[in-house]
Each structure stands twice: as structure tokens, then as C-alpha cells.
Amino acid sequence: MRRFALTNLRDFGMGKKASEDKIIEECDYLIEVFKTFKGEAFDTTQPINYAVSNMICSIVYGSRFEYDDPEFTSLVDRTNRNIQLAGSPSVQVTVHIFIQLKLLTIFAVNQKHNLQLFSRLKETLNPQMCRGFVDAFLVRKQNLEESGIANSYFHEHNLMQTVFHLFGAGTDTTASTLRWGLLFMAKNPKIQDQVQEELSREIGSRNVQVEDRKNLPFTNAVIHETQRLASILPIAVPHKTSQDITFQGHFIKKGTKVFPLLTSVLHDESEWERPHSFYPAHFLDKDGKFVKREAFMPFSAGHRICPGESLARMELFIFFTSLLQHFRFTPPPGVSEDELDLTPRVGFTLSPSPHKLCAVSCM
Numbered sequence: 013m014r015r016f017a018l019t020n021l022r023d024f025g026m027g028k029k030a031s032e033d034k035i036i037e038e039c040d041y042l043i044e045v046f047k048t049f050k051g052e053a054f055d056t057t058q059p060i061n062y063a064v065s066n067m068i069c070s071i072v073y074g075s076r077f078e079y080d081d082p083e084f085t086s087l088v089d090r091t092n093r094n095i096q097l098a099g100s101p102s103v104q105v106t107v108h109i110f111i112q113l114k115l116l117t118i119f120a121v122n123q124k125h126n127l128q129l130f131s132r133l134k135e136t137l138n139p140q141m142c143r144g145f146v147d148a149f150l151v152r153k154q155n156l157e158e159s160g161i162a163n164s165y166f167h168e169h170n171l172m173q174t175v176f177h178l179f180g181a182g183t184d185t186t187a188s189t190l191r192w193g194l195l196f197m198a199k200n201p202k203i204q205d206q207v208q209e210e211l212s213r214e215i216g217s218r219n220v221q222v223e224d225r226k227n228l229p230f231t232n233a234v235i236h237e238t239q240r241l242a243s244i245l246p247i248a249v250p251h252k253t254s255q256d257i258t259f260q261g262h263f264i265k266k267g268t269k270v271f272p273l274l275t276s277v278l279h280d281e282s283e284w285e286r287p288h289s290f291y292p293a294h295f296l297d298k299d300g301k302f303v304k305r306e307a308f309m310p311f312s313a314g315h316r317i318c319p320g321e322s323l324a325r326m327e328l329f330i331f332f333t334s335l336l337q338h339f340r341f342t343p344p345p346g347v348s349e350d351e352l353d354l355t356p357r358v359g360f361t362l363s364p365s366p367h368k369l370c371a372v373s374c375m
């Protein structure tokens with residue numbers, strides 16, 4: 013399923029020009045929403061979740077949705093509620109029965125909704141022209157059935173699970189990182205100045221493209237530093253050792269469950285000059301050129317590294333730069349930069365605590 017998902021993520025544009033264009037188009041919708049607040053403080057969560065979810069919708073279903081489409085907004089809101097609930101301390105520690113029931117209810121409603129979407133796609137399925145991941149899955153399923161292969165992995169349950177995983181893994185992660193980025197900008201106005209100076213010098217008012225990244229070392233460093241400091245997935249997904257192994261002097265038996273602690277690397281005091289501060293210079297050399305760092309691994313590493321990395325990196329770069337081209341982000345009136353709270357909200361991912369920001373138009 014992972015291999016099939018990876019191939020199709022690539023086929024439906026991930027990391028390619030097509031998805032770049034889709035992200036740029038989605039930015040325009042997001043910017044319009046930000047403008048409607050006319051510089052007044054608002055919570056950025058919903059519009060950012062909708063914009064990022066639409067990228068997964070394009071890949072999975074083959075089309076985006078309008079932000080006022082109740083079918084879409086309820087799907088996104090439920091998915092994000094699920095991610096918050098699933099990682100909440102009460103579920104993790106006490107297996108709180110009320111939250112478990114709530115999770116099951118949300119899951120069932122999302123499942124029903126997806127079944128409706130799948131059946132609409134089935135009715136108009138054209139094997140010669142797959143619109144997205146679901147089409148490709150259905151065509152493969154059909155082909156296997158026609159050639160008499162039973163018991164394959166390509167059945168309805170796996171389709172549903174994979175779609176859930178793509179939404180679950182591909183929405184809240186990227187959206188939370190973007191919100192951290194805007195919060196760090198409001199908290200560090202001098203760094204925001206430097207990003208905006210670089211953007212106006214190198215790009216001006218035209219749309220930012222992925223190939224501009226090489227000319228925007230400071231902005232690129234700010235995005236990397238956002239991912240490093242926010243460390244939104246402090247504990248990556250659990251794995252199991254496939255053989256006996258000795259790691260850093262510790263013997264780990266085959267079949268042991270292992271939780272990689274990504275934060276232990278992203279905040280490692282022996283790797284980073286200022287591990288607990290927002291310090292973009294971690295990714296810059298003395299001449300201001302961007303430098304890669306070995307200990308930067310927010311997407312994990314190895315065979316199970318995040319398959320959405322290139323899409324996520326493209327989204328973070330284009331959404332972040334486009335928003336900063338158009339808006340100056342500041343704390344709400346009466347709140348100082350120091351008072352902006354950086355305590356994360358604990359869920360399956362670490363997202364910023366609920367807060368409001370002003371997006372003051374600067375273009």
C-alpha cells in the first residue's frame with residue numbers, strides 16, 4: 013500500500029510542476045480569505061486547514077473544494093478534531109471512554125462521507141484517465157478482479173484506510189507547521205523584516221515558484237528553523253525491529269516496538285548552537301548561504317521516511333512565502349510580541365495553542 017501510494021502521489025503531481033501550480037492557485041484563495049479580516053485579529057486555523065486539505069483532495073479525489081462547501085468543511089473539521097483527540101493526554105494515558113466514543117463517531121461519519129465520494133467517482137470512472145488516487149486504486153482493483161486474482165490488498169477497506177492516512181498525515185502536519193511559521197514571524201518582527209526584504213528584493217509582486225528557493229536562502233532557513241523548533245511530530249510513528257540489533261550500546265531484540273524520538277535530534281544540545289530558540293542562522297553559513305544540517309529530520313529517516321515530504325516542502329515554501337509577500341503578521345492589539353504564547357497544544361501533533369494574529373495587507 014505504501015509503494016502504491018508513493019507511485020500515485022508522484023503520478024498525481026507530488027513534487028512536480030502540476031502540484032506547484034495547484035498550490036499557487038490555492039494560495040490565491042487563501043489570501044482572499046485573509047484579506048476579508050481587513051487587518052483585524054483572527055484565528056488562522058480553519059482557512060489554513062482548508063487550503064492544505066485541498067491539496068490532498070486534489071491528489072486523492074482529483075478536485076479541490078470551495079471553502080464554503082459544507083460537505084468539505086465538515087470533513088476537514090472532523091479530521092482535525094480527530095487528530096487532536098487521538099493524541100490528547102486523556103486518550104493516551106487513561107483511555108477515556110467518552111473521547112474514545114467520540115473518536116469512533118467522527119470516524120464513522122467520515123467513513124460514510126468518503127463512501128459517498130467514492131461511489132460518485134465510481135460512476136464516472138474512466139480507466140484511461142485517472143483523476144486521482146481513488147480512481148487509480150479502483151482501476152487496479154478492477155483489473156485484479158478481472159484477471160481472477162482474489163485476496164489482493166486492493167479492497168474497499170484498504171482504500172478507505174489509505175485515504176484516511178493521506179488526510180490524517182498530510183493535513184494537520186503541514187497546516188500546523190505553517191501556523192507555527194506565522195506565529196514565529198509575529199513574535200520575531202526583525203526576522204519577519206528580513207524575510208520580507210529578501211522577498212521584495214528577489215521576487216517583487218509576482219508569484220513565488222519552487223525554483224526561487226535557491227535565491228531565498230534566508231527565507232528557506234526560516235522555514236527549516238520553523239520545522240526544527242516546532243518539532244510537530246516529537247515521537248514519530250512506532251516501528252518494530254526486524255532483527256536483533258545493538259544500537260548505541262543497547263541490545264534491542266527482534267520484534268521490539270521502537271518509538272523514534274525526533275525531538276531528541278531536532279533539539280539536540282550537541283548539534284544546535286541554540287537548540288531552544290528560534291535561530292534561522294542554524295541553516296546559514298557566514299556568507300548567508302543556505303546550509304543543510306544532518307540533524308534536521310522532521311520527516312524522519314530510513315525506509316519509512318514520510319512519503320509526503322516533497323509535497324509538504326513545496327507547500328510550506330509556497331504558502332509561507334506567498335502569505336509573507338501579501339501580509340505583515342502582528343499580535344492582536346494590546347498583546348506584545350513577548351506575550352505571544354509558544355506553548356504547544358498537545359495532540360497527535362504539536363500545534364500552536366489557540367491564538368489570533370493580525371494579517372495586515374502590505375501589497
Ligand code: HEM
Nearest residue numbers: 181182185186189245248249310311312316318319320324
Ligand atoms: C510538515 C509536514 C509533514 C511532516 C513533518 C511529516 C512527518 C512525518 C513523519 C515523522 C512520519 C513518520 C515516519 C516514520 O515512520 O519514521 C510521517 C509518515 C507519513 N507521512 Fe508525513 N509529514 C508531513 C506531511 C505529509 C504529507 C503532506 C503527506 C501526504 C501526502 C504525508 C504522508 C505520510 C504518510 C502516508 C506517512 C506514513 C508512512 C509509512 O508509515 O510508511 N505526510 N510523516
